[in-house]
Amino acid sequence: MSGETRPLAGLKVIDAASLAAGPLVATWLGEFGADVTKIEQPGSGDPVRQWGAQRDGVGLMWKSLGRNKKSVTLNLRLPEGRALLRRLVADADVLVINLRPSTLHRWELDHPRLAELNPGLVMVHVTGFGAGGPKSDRPGFGTLGEAMSGFAHLTGEPDGPPTLPSFMLADGVAALNATYAVMMALYHRDVHNGPGQLIDVNLVEPLARLIEQPVLTRDQLGTVPGRTGNRWDISAPRNVYRTKDGHWLAMSGSAPTIAMRALRAVGRADLTTDPRFAEAQQRLRNAAEIDRVVADWVAERTLDDAMAVFEEAEVAAAPVYNAEQLVADEHLAARGVFPRIPDDELGSMTVQAPVPRLSATPGGIDHLGPRIGEHNDEVYRGRLGLGDAELAELSEKGVI
Secondary structure, three states: OOHHHHHOOOOEEEEOOOOOOOHHHHHHHOOOEEEEEEEEEOOOOOOOHHHEEEOOOOOHHHHHOOOOOEEEEOOOOOOOHHHHHHHHHOOEEEEEEOHHHHHHHHHHOOHHHHHOOOOOOOOEEEOOOOOOOOOOOOOOOHHHHHHHHHHHHEEEEEEEOOOOOOOOOOHHHHHHHHHHHHHHHHHHHHOOOOOOEEEEEEEEHHHHOOOOOHHHHHHHHHOOOOOOOOOOOOOEEEEEEOOOOOOOOEEEOOOOOHHHHHHHHHHOOOHOOOHHHHHHHHHHHOHHHHHHHHHHHHHOOOOHHHHHHHOOOOOOOOOOOOOOOHHOOOOHHOOOOOOEEEEEOOEEEEEOOOOOOOOOOOOOOOOHHHHHHOOOOHHHOOOOOOOOHHHHHHHOOOOO
């Protein structure tokens, strides 16, 4: 399906954020047809271009994060650059930005002043800690959100250190929250004839909301949960188990019926009538014993043999995949989860397709991340009507 027939066709989005959380919001809107203009610093571009793995100097993460976006260069540190941004914002639907609150105010890019230019503007402001508190102007990255949210405290072995994820977890969770907030704000504007509004999202609260149970436990029981490795104190069995041939599989007995199937599958039907294991809360108190039963059974079998038994018994179990195994999975391949997209810098690249599957108006990938400033002419000439002389002067001053 072409971009013109996707559900967000005609929606104008300005992505003036950098790195991960803010740009991810614009990426996901762009997958479903939004016209996304990516603002980048002249010369260097978004720092995500230099993030992580590179091939021939091309950032692989940027190629995916920049999908379906138009790249224009614009130096917001200069007054002329901020003036151009205001012109772009004047007829935009959504602005995504992640400058500090004090910088927004000093540069006259705060929501009250932009709303005077464009009352219908939905402005997404992503910061480390959110507005209104003593930390509001501090710089912040996802790592800090993963630490402060309680995620790192819960992750790892009981006798090991707090463990941070090796991927942009806090940024991704914040971006998901911001993206659905954008759609609610647009619905309020377009269906209920409301104004545009400011969406304040930070990197701590979305992840803390996702792992809220420790807060509930502390409030009601006076205890603070700690690290439990791969076990979880809401269900048993729940762990990863090593197979005879050196692989790993994961199992979850979150539903009572699944837990009983698992016990029967590993040859311990007798435990399904034992009061210590037949009832959910009792199973949790005896989780270590259930783990030993499952672990011993799995250790005597290859991954394929164990999975064949679990699939036949309809037990919730799955292999622990690396990236190569993930892409090769027959079910995901049948669903077309990892398409190979042509690219004029890399030749082609395998990326993940848009995640939500809409039956009538699916998303899509038109192109991967463009070169820095690749769409300057299209945007500055076509949208703002700038001529040769004005563009030359802006370029000479380092504005674009």
